[in-house]
Amino acid sequence: MTEFLQLLVLGMATGGFYTMNALGIVVVFRSSGIINFASGGVAMVGGYLEWQLADVWGVPKGAAVLGAVLAAALVNLLIYVVAVRPLATAAALTKVIATLAVLVSIQQAIVLIFGGLPKVPNPFLPIGTTRIGSLQVGQDSLIVLLAAVVLTGALWLVYRSTRFGLATSALAEAPRSLSALGWNVDRLRAANWAVGGALAGLAGAGLGPILQLTPGSFTSLLIPTLACAMIGGLRSFPLTLAGGMLVGAAQVEASRYLSWSGSAQAVPFLLIIAVLVLRGRSLPLRSYVQERLPRVGSGEVRLPVLLGAVGLAAVLASVVQEEWVIGATISMMTATVLLSQVVITGYAGQLSLAQLTLGGVGAVVAANLSASYGTPFLVSLLVGMLAVIPVSLLVGLPSLRARGVSLAIATLGLAVALNAVVLTNSRFVGGLAGLRVEPQTLFGVGINSTLYPRRYFLVVLAVFTLLALAAANVRRGRSGRRLLAVRNNERAAKALGIDVTGAKLYAFVLAGVIAAAGGVLLVFNQALPQFTSFDPLAGLNSLVGAVLGGIGFVPGAIVGGLFNNNGLPNAILHPVVGDWTWWTQVFPLIIGLALVLQLIANPDGLAAPLTRSRRQSGKATAGSGPATAGSGPAADGSVPAADAPGAAAGGSGVASRLGRLSATAQRSAAEERRRSGYARELAQVDPAARRSRGCALSATGMRVEFGSVVALADVDITVQPGQVVSVIGPNGAGKTTLMDAITGFVPSSGTVVLGEQRIDRLGAHRRARVGLARSFQSLELFEDMTVMDNLRCASDPQDRASLLIDLVHPSRGAVTPATAAAIEAFGLHDKLDRLPTEIAYGDRRLVAIARALAGEPAVLLLDEPAAGLSEFERGEVARMITSMARDWGIAVLLIEHDVQLVRQVSDHVVALDFGRTIATGTPEQVLSHPDVVRAYLGTAPAVPAPLPTETGLIGSVALEQRTGSAPAHTTAPRR
Amino acid sequence: MNARRTVQLGLLAAVTVAGSAACGGSGESAEAGTGSSSPIRVMATGALTPSSSFGGISFPYGVTGVKAAAEAINAKGGIKGRKIQVDTCDTKGDPNVSAQCAREALSNKDIAVLGAFDPLGAPQQLGVLEAAGIPYIGGLPTTPAEYSSPVSFQFDPGPVLASTAIAKLWVDSGCTTVVAILPANPGNDQLAAQQKQQAQALGLKITTQLVQPGIADVTPSLTTALATKPDCFTYGGDGQTSVKYILAARKLGYTGKFLTSSGSLLPQFLAPLGAAGDGIIVLNSALQPTSDDPMVKQFAQELSDHLKGNPGEIAKNSNEFAQVGWSSVQLLKQAIEGGSDASAKGLLAHIPTMCDVNVGNVYPHVNFCKTVATSKSLTRVYNNQWQYFVAKDGKYVPTDNTWHDLTSTFPRS
Numbered sequence A: 001m002t003e004f005l006q007l008l009v010l011g012m013a014t015g016g017f018y019t020m021n022a023l024g025i026v027v028v029f030r031s032s033g034i035i036n037f038a039s040g041g042v043a044m045v046g047g048y049l050e051w052q053l054a055d056v057w058g059v060p061k062g063a064a065v066l067g068a069v070l071a072a073a074l075v076n077l078l079i080y081v082v083a084v085r086p087l088a089t090a091a092a093l094t095k096v097i098a099t100l101a102v103l104v105s106i107q108q109a110i111v112l113i114f115g116g117l118p119k120v121p122n123p124f125l126p127i128g129t130t131r132i133g134s135l136q137v138g139q140d141s142l143i144v145l146l147a148a149v150v151l152t153g154a155l156w157l158v159y160r161s162t163r164f165g166l167a168t169s170a171l172a173e174a175p176r177s178l179s180a181l182g183w184n185v186d187r188l189r190a191a192n193w194a195v196g197g198a199l200a201g202l203a204g205a206g207l208g209p210i211l212q213l214t215p216g217s218f219t220s221l222l223i224p225t226l227a228c229a230m231i232g233g234l235r236s237f238p239l240t241l242a243g244g245m246l247v248g249a250a251q252v253e254a255s256r257y258l259s260w261s262g263s264a265q266a267v268p269f270l271l272i273i274a275v276l277v278l279r280g281r282s283l284p285l286r287s288y289v290q291e292r293l294p295r296v297g298s299g300e301v302r303l304p305v306l307l308g309a310v311g312l313a314a315v316l317a318s319v320v321q322e323e324w325v326i327g328a329t330i331s332m333m334t335a336t337v338l339l340s341q342v343v344i345t346g347y348a349g350q351l352s353l354a355q356l357t358l359g360g361v362g363a364v365v366a367a368n369l370s371a372s373y374g375t376p377f378l379v380s381l382l383v384g385m386l387a388v389i390p391v392s393l394l395v396g397l398p399s400l401r402a403r404g405v406s407l408a409i410a411t412l413g414l415a416v417a418l419n420a421v422v423l424t425n426s427r428f429v430g431g432l433a434g435l436r437v438e439p440q441t442l443f444g445v446g447i448n449s450t451l452y453p454r455r456y457f458l459v460v461l462a463v464f465t466l467l468a469l470a471a472a473n474v475r476r477g478r479s480g481r482r483l484l485a486v487r488n489n490e491r492a493a494k495a496l497g498i499d500v501t502g503a504k505l506y507a508f509v510l511a512g513v514i515a516a517a518g519g520v521l522l523v524f525n526q527a528l529p530q531f532t533s534f535d536p537l538a539g540l541n542s543l544v545g546a547v548l549g550g551i552g553f554v555p556g557a558i559v560g561g562l563f564n565n566n567g568l569p570n571a572i573l574h575p576v577v578g579d580w581t582w583w584t585q586v587f588p589l590i591i592g593l594a595l596v597l598q599l600i601a602n603p604d605g606l607a608a609p610l611t612r613s614r615r616q617s618g619k620a621t622a623g624s625g626p627a628t629a630g631s632g633p634a635a636d637g638s639v640p641a642a643d644a645p646g647a648a649a650g651g652s653g654v655a656s657r658l659g660r661l662s663a664t665a666q667r668s669a670a671e672e673r674r675r676s677g678y679a680r681e682l683a684q685v686d687p688a689a690r691r692s693r694g695c696a697l698s699a700t701g702m703r704v705e706f707g708s709v710v711a712l713a714d715v716d717i718t719v720q721p722g723q724v725v726s727v728i729g730p731n732g733a734g735k736t737t738l739m740d741a742i743t744g745f746v747p748s749s750g751t752v753v754l755g756e757q758r759i760d761r762l763g764a765h766r767r768a769r770v771g772l773a774r775s776f777q778s779l780e781l782f783e784d785m786t787v788m789d790n791l792r793c794a795s796d797p798q799d800r801a802s803l804l805i806d807l808v809h810p811s812r813g814a815v816t817p818a819t820a821a822a823i824e825a826f827g828l829h830d831k832l833d834r835l836p837t838e839i840a841y842g843d844r845r846l847v848a849i850a851r852a853l854a855g856e857p858a859v860l861l862l863d864e865p866a867a868g869l870s871e872f873e874r875g876e877v878a879r880m881i882t883s884m885a886r887d888w889g890i891a892v893l894l895i896e897h898d899v900q901l902v903r904q905v906s907d908h909v910v911a912l913d914f915g916r917t918i919a920t921g922t923p924e925q926v927l928s929h930p931d932v933v934r935a936y937l938g939t940a941p942a943v944p945a946p947l948p949t950e951t952g953l954i955g956s957v958a959l960e961q962r963t964g965s966a967p968a969h970t971t972a973p974r975r
Numbered sequence B: 001m002n003a004r005r006t007v008q009l010g011l012l013a014a015v016t017v018a019g020s021a022a023c024g025g026s027g028e029s030a031e032a033g034t035g036s037s038s039p040i041r042v043m044a045t046g047a048l049t050p051s052s053s054f055g056g057i058s059f060p061y062g063v064t065g066v067k068a069a070a071e072a073i074n075a076k077g078g079i080k081g082r083k084i085q086v087d088t089c090d091t092k093g094d095p096n097v098s099a100q101c102a103r104e105a106l107s108n109k110d111i112a113v114l115g116a117f118d119p120l121g122a123p124q125q126l127g128v129l130e131a132a133g134i135p136y137i138g139g140l141p142t143t144p145a146e147y148s149s150p151v152s153f154q155f156d157p158g159p160v161l162a163s164t165a166i167a168k169l170w171v172d173s174g175c176t177t178v179v180a181i182l183p184a185n186p187g188n189d190q191l192a193a194q195q196k197q198q199a200q201a202l203g204l205k206i207t208t209q210l211v212q213p214g215i216a217d218v219t220p221s222l223t224t225a226l227a228t229k230p231d232c233f234t235y236g237g238d239g240q241t242s243v244k245y246i247l248a249a250r251k252l253g254y255t256g257k258f259l260t261s262s263g264s265l266l267p268q269f270l271a272p273l274g275a276a277g278d279g280i281i282v283l284n285s286a287l288q289p290t291s292d293d294p295m296v297k298q299f300a301q302e303l304s305d306h307l308k309g310n311p312g313e314i315a316k317n318s319n320e321f322a323q324v325g326w327s328s329v330q331l332l333k334q335a336i337e338g339g340s341d342a343s344a345k346g347l348l349a350h351i352p353t354m355c356d357v358n359v360g361n362v363y364p365h366v367n368f369c370k371t372v373a374t375s376k377s378l379t380r381v382y383n384n385q386w387q388y389f390v391a392k393d394g395k396y397v398p399t400d401n402t403w404h405d406l407t408s409t410f411p412r413s
Helices: A002-032 A039-056 A060-087 A092-113 A139-162 A163-171 A175-180 A183-211 A222-231 A239-257 A265-278 A302-318 A322-345 A354-372 A377-400 A406-422 A453-477 A477-488 A490-495 A500-524 A535-550 A556-563 A568-576 A583-599 A614-622 A652-683 A734-741 A764-769 A787-795 A800-808 A816-826 A841-854 A871-886 A899-903 A923-927 A931-935 A954-963 B002-023 B061-075 B094-109 B120-132 B159-173 B188-201 B218-226 B240-250 B268-278 B294-306 B311-317 B318-339 B344-353
Strands: A129-132 A135-140 A695-706 A709-719 A724-728 A749-754 A772-774 A861-865 A891-895 A908-913 A918-923 B038-046 B084-089 B176-183 B207-213 B232-235 B256-259 B281-285 B387-390 B395-398
Touching: A002 A039, A002 A060, A002 A139, A002 A163, A002 A183, A002 A222, A002 A239, A002 B120, A002 B218, A039 A060, A039 A092, A039 A183, A039 A222, A039 A954, A060 A092, A060 A583, A060 A749, A092 A406, A092 A535, A092 A583, A092 B176, A092 B207, A129 A139, A135 A139, A139 A163, A139 A239, A163 A175, A163 A183, A163 A899, A175 A183, A175 A816, A183 A841, A222 A239, A222 A406, A222 B084, A239 A695, A239 B218, A265 A406, A302 A322, A302 A908, A322 A453, A322 A477, A322 A500, A322 A535, A322 A556, A322 A568, A322 A652, A322 A816, A322 B094, A322 B395, A354 A377, A354 A406, A354 A500, A377 A406, A377 A500, A377 A891, A406 A535, A453 A477, A453 A500, A453 A556, A453 A800, A477 A500, A477 A787, A477 A800, A490 A764, A535 A583, A535 A614, A568 B281, A695 A734, A695 A787, A695 A918, A709 A724, A709 A749, A709 A891, A709 A908, A709 A918, A724 A734, A724 A899, A724 A923, A724 B094, A724 B188, A734 A764, A734 A772, A734 A861, A749 B218, A764 A772, A772 A841, A787 A816, A800 B395, A816 A841, A841 A861, A841 A871, A871 A899, A891 B120, A899 A923, A908 A923, A908 A931, A918 A923, A918 A931, A918 B120, B002 B188, B002 B268, B038 B061, B038 B094, B061 B084, B061 B318, B094 B120, B159 B188, B159 B232, B159 B281, B159 B387, B176 B188, B207 B218, B232 B240, B240 B268, B256 B387, B268 B395, B294 B311, B318 B344
Parallel strands: A724 A891, A724 A908, A772 A861, A861 A891, B038 B084, B176 B207, B176 B232, B232 B256, B256 B281
Antiparallel strands: A129 A135, A695 A709, A695 A749, A908 A918, B281 B387, B387 B395
16 A cells, blocks of 8 residues: 555656656647647756756856746747647647647757757755655655746736736637727737746756766656646646646556556546546537638549559659659558548548557557468458557547547547557567568569569559548539538437447548558558567658648558658658758758748648649639639649649730630630530429428427526427427527427427427437428538538438449439428529538528428528628528428428518427426517516516518517617518 | 640659769779779668668767778778778668668678678678678677678677676666667567566566657656665666656756666767756767777778768767778778688688687677577577766766676576
């Protein structure tokens, strides 16, 4: 017991070190929403500078520490100004990669300036031992722990009580609101980066004498530091401190009491997973701010180009010098691993940092099979790929409760655990002697990479090509649409009946299998299989390659593969550069800075412009803003004509003008082809053939509680087919919560019956599948997809077979009669090939309703469909709502602030306030009900106003005054 | 071409150029040949630039030793009138680059790879060298592949044997209760088990621990270890972590001995330790460069000549890595002068017939005609003799100037 307690105390002291480092990361995250991987580098700057000032130049310790802290603050501020601020509109992932690039640069700068040997700063804290009963702990460690506690308390107070702190708390989520309140958002962020840098610098200066200084000192703290920041939800200072204690103690106790290999590294991350399960959400809240992700390619494959490229590569491989072939093999194997990142992060939007390690797991399985049983190469490859499926599912599990950076840290943690438990475990990797694998053959032909590097290249080329085709096929097929839908908006995806859980796990499995193929290829390229190159930090580097190449594009994987130091570019230029040693020394520094520049220049990756669709060319020519007719896209991933020589933007010569003309001509032709394709598809479908499946919706006793707050209290509502029932009430009345409860988006009690079927025990996507469709107040269209694909998402059959069939034969999806009818009803023909961001706001609202209709719903729940529309558009919406009910036989439940619209379309109205029903009846009855008027005005009118028959009434005016919605519209005639 | 595209292409070009420098290798002349006047081409490999695999440290010393010896021999007319041309290749601590280095040796028509220290990439190099039939001579072996490959001829016992040989040093240093910590690298669990077995066979009480490689805070693991009240403590990983353990142990009041192999605490790591380094006992397979032995002095002189008398560089390179590189050239010279063709094939045939080789008195005489011991994974061990040293004022000094044959501690599994 004493030993347990002793270790607990020591572990908590180590946790103090983690906390010191984590506080700076939390401060930066709170203000900018990104994880600053460079924080470890900034801490090193603090540590080394303190040593240089105090121990080399003789500056008094106190002044040296102060100087180090200020310098670190300045460095972090510079990181923000130079590397992060220019990426303001880029994906969070891109920003994270930028900070990683800065970390690489700082580390290398330190190697160049101070060398690799350890520096041992003279301690400025007492170094004796303090005894507490039978327990002992170093005095310096104890002081660091106390400092961590004090700093945590100070930060907690500052960020809770001061204007600066409160503004920062609002910064990551609502910068525009903050700006509207007069805050300079940029300066506020910069200030937080400086504070984060100062904290890192303090950690560096304080921990330097205890941990010693090497270029990797603080990088080795990165993973446990992230773990404790994660436990603090990347926001809470006290919980970060608690996380530090927990992680430190768990590591120490696990290494002492758990006998399984790698337990000390693995246990902290099991803690993270536990925290995620407890604190995560299966669906993001309405307030969840979707992180912007890099752009994705279309997945279109031009077969002649592909065959030509593969054929050319094969021919070149047989004639060029062997070094080039070997370099190309390494690039292509790396590209295979990066391809998995394209699927999981590019297509599915899941930030997985475990892909390379998953590749390693596949490699371990394949190498063991080959070493133990002499299995043929192809069998080892396939089994390695399949064996990784359960592990991929395990890695994917956190994605069901976590998103964005939280998921990234969780997957990084699992990668650490897998590395510790599998990839460095003698039992699996052959111990001291390693795994002896016989030279590989394929169909009786030797493909050993040492003896036959050209043949091995062909094998790697073939495997990559097949997997790249499969990935591109998935992108174009129904399963790809599901992944993109989930990536774009989980709530909207569920509302269309998409199984978000299934889609995420499918993406993890598919990406894991691809990564495993890359891992197997990598390991069979070695004379003696080794698994050190699959470690999680190398995985971070591979993610850098993927982002630089273009994480949303299949060709991006190939470009990313070229960034492998030993890849094709190295092989080609090696004879030219020779042993240019000085260059190799400064290379990581220069490349780190160059990466930042590249990310700023092209945040979507190098492949993005190479595969730029004509959509982007069109935008470049037509100017910004919503596209006009003629500037439509070509989602075919082809090289844009506008990128052709002479067509560069800004060119003024005849060639340039000719190039632009040519580009425009090609673009128009492509648009014309596509539109005529859509027209042909639509012509084959009879909109009148849509099924009429309207049936009654009955919700009784609906109750929703958020903690101690009752958001909805025993509300009943019934909608019959062909009927429009509206729900009104002031803001906060519980209208959208009622819709969320009925559709399964928030946990609730009560009974929901659709027709004869009780559906309240079904998940949201299953309720959608049985006929409950909804729209969202904030539209929640899939912005990476064209309008047509948005509609297809709703009408796609949710079959599982497509998950496999799409790999080889992607189905674009047939246009259903309901989709055709929705297109016709809302007049969307000329917008089908546009992205939602390219059409006017009013049209987007129509698309949102059309999308809900395309799924042939029995009941349609519309959340403020007329918000923000012009008078004319509102009239159109009113007409459509009535038509949906009367002509399509759908039961419509409408939430709307526009009283005139409510009056115009509703058969029945339910008024809510504070989660309770305050009135029901016809529109006239409810809108003049005293409780309703009181709910809006705060008090009942002294004299009830008469109900006008045609135009506005006091209730409606009051309603708009209270809600601040669009001005009263009293002129539209009532139908 | 717009500015953005220019940046992209510029970056690609930068990556390409920079990446190409990763395996920087070229000799003094591009001319290759096997004629009687053409140079004898050999390759020296090592992590010439700081590698993250080695905690940001480079290991160019082996290459320096090879070059120093080759320059001295060339200055005296070469081997049988032929100059030695040293091609170099930077492995960067990356196994893939190591394999490329071996392939480069093949395309250069190098007749041997000399003086390598490649803990991560040696098996990859050997895979290529075996296929190409190129001997791998006189490195600092760190992997079982180097003790078992048919093209590998090692005269330094290396860290793998040191991990069990140290059991005898514990006994000879008067230890009774030992704590031995190793980084949890693949295979080290087996080494730890063998270490424990050897120590117990020699009557010692021993506690072994595997810790996370590159661990930041060593205090918790150390506290657990010191709870057994050892009189001897050993860390068998990298120098940076060794420094941490030693300083932390002293801080925790540990007054016993520190013992390790010199590979785990190179002389340059004694400086950061200051006075805390005094008294550390190390096992080393070569005489220290400061030895009075005439041939060791020759090594020191030739190293100094190669480094043009630069004291800082001389101090940095005066270590076992440079010695093993220098000695590997002596072995090559003796083999060719002793009748081998100056070819890879000739060396592979001739070296196994060299039964009494003096590679420069840095090492004891080595017999390549028969192994001193074999086990399942270590089949070609030609030397397991060690010297004991103690650290004093930032330097290692021999304790008894005796070669200790520690073959009895050879790991049998």
